[in-house]
Amino acid sequence: MTKRLWTPSPSPSRVGIPLGRRSFLKASAGAAGLAIGGGLLAACGDDDETTEASSGSADGGLVLGSASGDLTIGSNYSNELPQMGLQAAVDAIPNGDINSMINEVDHNTFQENITTYLQNPDDVVPWFAGFRMQFFAEQGLLGDITDVWEAGLNDGLGEGFKTASTGLDGQQYFVPWTYYIWGVYYRPSVFEENGYEVPSNQDELMSLAEAMQSDGLVPFAFANDGFWPAMGTFDQINFRLNGYQFHVDLMAGRESWTDERVRNTFQTYADLLPIHQENPNGRTWEEAAAAVVNGEAGMMTIGTFIGSQFPDGDVSDLDFFTFPELNPEFGTETVEAPIDGWMMAADPANEGAAKEMLYHFGTATAQEAYLAEDPSVVAPSTEVDTALYNPLQAKVLEAVASAPTVTQFLDRDTSPEFASNVAGPRIADFLADPSQLDSILEDMQSQAEVILGG
Amino acid sequence: MVGIPTLVHVGLVWVPTLASIFLSFTDWNGIRFSDMNWVGILNYEQIVTVFERDFFQAVINNLVLLLFLFIGPTALGMLIAYLLDKELRGSRVYQSVFYTPVVLSLAVVGFIWQSVMYSTEHGLGTEIFGGGEAVNWLGDQSFLIAFSENYGISRNFVAILVAIAWRHTGYIMVLYLAGLKSVDASLKESASLDGANEWQSFRLVIFPTLKPINVVVAVITVIEALRAFDIIFVLNTPRRTQVLSILTTNNLLGEGGGNVGRGSAYAVILFLLCLGFVVWYVTNHYRESEYQ
Numbered sequence: 001m002t003k004r005l006w007t008p009s010p011s012p013s014r015v016g017i018p019l020g021r022r023s024f025l026k027a028s029a030g031a032a033g034l035a036i037g038g039g040l041l042a043a044c045g046d047d048d049e050t051t052e053a054s055s056g057s058a059d060g061g062l063v064l065g066s067a068s069g070d071l072t073i074g075s076n077y078s079n080e081l082p083q084m085g086l087q088a089a090v091d092a093i094p095n096g097d098i099n100s101m102i103n104e105v106d107h108n109t110f111q112e113n114i115t116t117y118l119q120n121p122d123d124v125v126p127w128f129a130g131f132r133m134q135f136f137a138e139q140g141l142l143g144d145i146t147d148v149w150e151a152g153l154n155d156g157l158g159e160g161f162k163t164a165s166t167g168l169d170g171q172q173y174f175v176p177w178t179y180y181i182w183g184v185y186y187r188p189s190v191f192e193e194n195g196y197e198v199p200s201n202q203d204e205l206m207s208l209a210e211a212m213q214s215d216g217l218v219p220f221a222f223a224n225d226g227f228w229p230a231m232g233t234f235d236q237i238n239f240r241l242n243g244y245q246f247h248v249d250l251m252a253g254r255e256s257w258t259d260e261r262v263r264n265t266f267q268t269y270a271d272l273l274p275i276h277q278e279n280p281n282g283r284t285w286e287e288a289a290a291a292v293v294n295g296e297a298g299m300m301t302i303g304t305f306i307g308s309q310f311p312d313g314d315v316s317d318l319d320f321f322t323f324p325e326l327n328p329e330f331g332t333e334t335v336e337a338p339i340d341g342w343m344m345a346a347d348p349a350n351e352g353a354a355k356e357m358l359y360h361f362g363t364a365t366a367q368e369a370y371l372a373e374d375p376s377v378v379a380p381s382t383e384v385d386t387a388l389y390n391p392l393q394a395k396v397l398e399a400v401a402s403a404p405t406v407t408q409f410l411d412r413d414t415s416p417e418f419a420s421n422v423a424g425p426r427i428a429d430f431l432a433d434p435s436q437l438d439s440i441l442e443d444m445q446s447q448a449e450v451i452l453g454g
Numbered sequence: 455m456v457g458i459p460t461l462v463h464v465g466l467v468w469v470p471t472l473a474s475i476f477l478s479f480t481d482w483n484g485i486r487f488s489d490m491n492w493v494g495i496l497n498y499e500q501i502v503t504v505f506e507r508d509f510f511q512a513v514i515n516n517l518v519l520l521l522f523l524f525i526g527p528t529a530l531g532m533l534i535a536y537l538l539d540k541e542l543r544g545s546r547v548y549q550s551v552f553y554t555p556v557v558l559s560l561a562v563v564g565f566i567w568q569s570v571m572y573s574t575e576h577g578l579g580t581e582i583f584g585g586g587e588a589v590n591w592l593g594d595q596s597f598l599i600a601f602s603e604n605y606g607i608s609r610n611f612v613a614i615l616v617a618i619a620w621r622h623t624g625y626i627m628v629l630y631l632a633g634l635k636s637v638d639a640s641l642k643e644s645a646s647l648d649g650a651n652e653w654q655s656f657r658l659v660i661f662p663t664l665k666p667i668n669v670v671v672a673v674i675t676v677i678e679a680l681r682a683f684d685i686i687f688v689l690n691t692p693r694r695t696q697v698l699s700i701l702t703t704n705n706l707l708g709e710g711g712g713n714v715g716r717g718s719a720y721a722v723i724l725f726l727l728c729l730g731f732v733v734w735y736v737t738n739h740y741r742e743s744e745y746q
Contacts, residue, residue, distance in 0.1 A: 115484055115712045139485050225593075226690045281693065282574050282593020282610075417713055421704055425508070428693050432595045439604075446504050 061147035064359060067352030068097035074122035075102045076110035081313075085373030089366040090357070098353045118142075123348035124357050126177075129164040129339035130408045131251075132416060133174045136343075137167035143344035146171045148355050153362040156381040160406070164339055175342045175362040178370065178377035180304035181396045182232050182336040182409070183320035190217075190295060198321045200332075205324045209275035212298040221297035222276035223288035224431060227424030230280060231410040233301045234427055235336055236323035237272070238265045243330040244405035251414035253452030257445040263437070268326060270434040281428050303338070304396055307376050315375075315392050322399055335403040337396075338412055339380070418451045471725065478718035485712070497719035507604055509720075512696045516727070518607055519615065519697070520679035527619045528671060531626025536656065538627070539634040553628055555621040564685035567617040568592065595693040608694035618685060622678065626671055633667035634660070669739070676731045680724065698724040 077086045083104065090100050103122055110117070110126075118125070118141040125142075127133055136142050149172045154162060157176060165174035190196070194215055199205040209219035224230040239247040242261045249255040250262065277288060277297065289309035291297035300306065301323065307315040322332050342361050348354040360366050367379035371388060378389070378396045386394060400406060411419035426444050430437060478497055482490040501509050534552055538545045555563065571579040572591035580589045591613045597606035637660055645655040683699040686692075691700050698720055705717030 112707055119485070139483075141485065279574065279588070279590035279593050281595065282590040287574070417705075425693060429595070432593075432693065443507065450500055450504050 062151040062355050062359065064151060064356055065095050067095060067350070067356045069099065069350050069353055071098050071100045071124065071350050071353040071357060072122040073100055073102045073124040073357065074110075074117070074126060075104040076107045076126050078104055078107045078110075081374040081376075082370075085370040088369040088373055089361065092365050092369040093357060093360045094365075095353075095356055095360075098356060100353075100357065118345075121345040123345055123350055123354040124361075125343045125345060127174070127341065127343050128408070128412050129161075129174055129176060129341055130412055131414065132412055133165070133343060134167050135415075137169070137171075137173040141346050142167075142173045143346050143348060143351070143354070144171045145173060145175070145344050145355060145358055148172070148175065148359045148362070151359055153359065156364060156383045157362060158380070158382065161339070161380050165341070173343055175358045176339050176380040177341040177361055177367065178374075178379060179337050179339040179400065180377050181320070181399055182236065182301070182303050182338075183322050183399070184299050184301050184324075185292065185304075185306050185318060185320040186299040187292065187295070187317050188319045189317050190298060196298070199324045201325045206275070208298075213275070217295075218277050218291065218297040219275040219299065220272075220277065221288040221291040221300040222280040223283040223285040224280040224428055225282065225284040227420070227428050228411060229285045229288070229302065230427050230431060231419070231424065232303070232336070233272075234265065234269065235407065235410050236301060237268050237326065238262075239334040239336075239407065240323055240326040240330060240332070241265055241268060242327070244334040244407065247334070247407055248413065251410065253414075253448055257441050257448055262441060266430060266434070266437050266441070269430070270437075273431070273434065280431055304378075304392070305376055307392065313376070315390065318392055320392075320395070320399075322403075333403060334405045334407060335399055336407045336409055337400045337403075338409045340377075415451055418448060422447045422451065474718045474721050474725070477714050478716075478722045480715050482714040483712050484706075484714045493715065497716045498723075501716065501719055501723075505716075508696060508701060511605055511694055512698045512701050513723075513727075514601070514605055514607070515611060515695065515697050516680060516682070516724075518611070519618070519682055520676065522615050522619070523622060523675045523679050524672075526615075527622040528626050528675060530619070531623045532630050534623070535627045535630035535634055536660075538631060549627075549631070552624040554624070556624040556628070558621065559684065560618065560621065560682075561684040561688045563617055563621050564614075564688040567613075567620070568689055571617075572613060592689060592692045595695075597694075610692045611695045614685060614689065614692075614695055618682075625674070629667055629671055629674075630664065633664045637663050673735065676735075680728050680731070698727070 073090065075083070075086055077083050086102065090102060093100070105113075105117075114127070114136075118136055121141075127136075133142070149162065149165070153175065161176045162172065165172050165176060167173045191198075194211070196208055196211060197204070199208045212219045222230075222233075235247065238250070241264055246255060246261060250257070250259075256262070277283070277291065280288075285302065286309055288297070288300060289302065289306050292300050292306070293309055293311070304320075307313060307318055310318060322335055325332050342358055344351075344354045344358055362381065364379070364381045364383035364385070367381050367384050368388060371377070371379055371384070371393075375390060375393060378393050378400070386397065389397065407413055410423060414423070422444060426440050429440050479492060479494060480490045481493045481496075534548075538548055542548070558566070569577075571577050574580065574590055574593070575588045577589070577591065579591060580587075583589065592610050594609045596609055598609045598612050600606035641659050641663065642655060645659045650658065681699065682697050683703070686695050686697060686700055687703070689695070691704075702717050702720040702724065705713040705720060
């Protein structure tokens with residue numbers, strides 16, 4: 001190959017966790033990485049943020065409260081609850097001189113048109129942390145908002161979140177807003193009724209699955225329509241077996257898909273398929289979630305958003321456990337918790353107002369206003385009042401805060417092109433016929449080399 | 455007066471076409487022109503060596519769709535039209551029934567079949583043909599007809615073909631119905647007086663007079679087969695059901711998009727395929743006109 005087709009891929013190891021491959025010692029110090037703030041649970045009711053807000057930054061950076069005029073905010077929060085939550089959060093900005101206008105676009109449409117959109121964007125733009133933010137920052141499509149962070153966001157957001165918001169050039173381009181966690185979700189009432197225990201390793205998982213099968217339950221509800229849901233299970237097995245660093249390096253194209261460790265991941269995946277619903281490729285995740293909700297299936301590897309499939313969004317009978325240990329060397333130290341947030345256009349019409357809004361989005365005031373409408377996610381600010389959380393949210397918070405390493409998701413940790421055009425379809429091929437694994441992996445590797453420039 | 459339409463045509467059709475051909479030889483990511491590099495035929499090379507499985511399967515699917523539309527819906531549409539032309543009782547009702555799907559876009563047809571017929575557990579198709587078992591209509595990518603280990607006609611693609619036929623048959627029916635109405639009744643009469651049976655009279659007398667309609671149907675079928683996109687796209691492109699337009703779109707737009715070079719290369723290949731049919735049609739058409 002003579003030329004790279006794709007811009008050299010930014011490394012996901014810089015996403016959240018400054019884990020250098022060569023210096024493991026240094027890395028393990030930083031591996032607190034996305035340990036999303038130790039004080040996450042402890043801190044509440046701290047008023048730092050308001051004092052910071054009025055005083056602004058001392059070194060002539062961002063002066064909060066000084067902006068005025070019209071501000072456009074792009075939105076992909078197209079479902080009813082998120083939409084109301086965003087409006088409430090925007091309305092809660094202390095500076096009344098900013099006249100905000102939210103331009104809403106359907107969630108999927110926004111995602112599909114992001115490249116075009118960013119060439120003529122709103123002032124404030126919603127997007128994902130990490131690799132996918134860094135890609136656009138590197139293209140010069142995003143505005144540097146380091147001064148917003150310097151104005152005091154650090155006080156309410158842990159170091160891990162700052163790293164996840166940092167571009168490859170060391171400047172900040174992102175303000176974290178909400179996150180959720182991937183895990184194994186189940187209904188506690190079903191577990192209680194049948195006397196099931198939460199499994200902590202593969203053997204316990206298999207015997208739990210056996211018990212469920214003899215009780216007439218499918219152990220795992222399983223779907224793969226759209227080719228992303230099965231990536232979740234792949235990620236879990238992969239970092240449980242091979243560790244966080246291997247996940248990061250594989251996604252970045254520094255490890256090969258034909259590596260024995262990837263083969264082991266797929267082998268374990270294949271071993272677990274008999275305890276999953278058959279034919280996932282033709283099923284939507286909503287259909288699979290329904291099997292959990294109506295008690296046909298015992299559990300499902302999915303994100304916290306499964307709560308939206310419960311009647312009236314009532315999640316009182318929903319709980320999760322992190323994917324059980326598969327390899328004692330890595331235990332259950334890694335969790336997958338995708339972060340959503342906000343960025344600024346490279347050339348906003350009203351830069352002052354945009355930065356104030358971004359600062360506001362990083363504070364507990366805005367995040368609490370949002371959570372009041374949409375309780376399916378957790379806020380990154382340590383100053384958010386945890387008393388507002390339902391037990392499920394509190395558990396998400398705890399699981400992420402106590403994990404030494406946090407990944408985003410397969411399609412957020414690598415080039416979106418590789419994820420959606422190669423990894424998704426190939427994992428679907430594997431699920432349809434696991435015996436094709438060798439040729440699938442060879443294909444994935446040769447395509448990864450083209451796309452990731454490996 | 456011809457100048458302005460020509461200008462519009464060149465500006466809206468030929469300039470983008472030539473631009474696509476140019477872009478297919480670059481590695482542009484769709485953001486800044488300054489990032490564009492000339493890579494020669496690299497994109498085409500990678501399509502047939504690295505991405506070959508998806509690519510060749512897409513070409514096969516496009517051609518299978520073309521062949522299928524000619525054989526299935528065209529023959530069926532013609533038969534229905536012939537029968538309805540006989541002024542059966544209630545023939546208008548039948549016409550409406552068969553024609554109704556045609557007013558729906560293929561994307562809507564996709565949604566309808568996905569939820570009503572092809573829902574794995576609760577679809578009508580599952581209830582009728584499943585014998586109590588769930589049927590994985592759109593997720594089963596195994597080959598119904600395998601050409602080799604990696605290529606063939608997959609079961610889920612056949613399911614999509616059936617949904618396409620549901621709509622396309624009505625379209626063809628209406629075209630032939632209009633054609634049959636214009637066939638001079640005295641032709642049929644004299645054929646039967648000469649002792650021709652039904653099949654002979656259709657094949658030797660009526661069908662030849664339908665020639666103009668046949669040409670229209672052929673053109674429509676080729677266009678439909680090559681531009682196929684919407685129904686597959688709205689079904690999230692189940693594995694092995696992709697066509698060339700899907701590969702183009704996946705590389706240009708969407709989450710995996712921004713890959714203008716390779717996306718354009720797929721588009722150029724589709725363009726060449728279309729061009730092949732256009733050339734074939736034009737040469738045939740004019741040759742026949744000369745004979746007349």
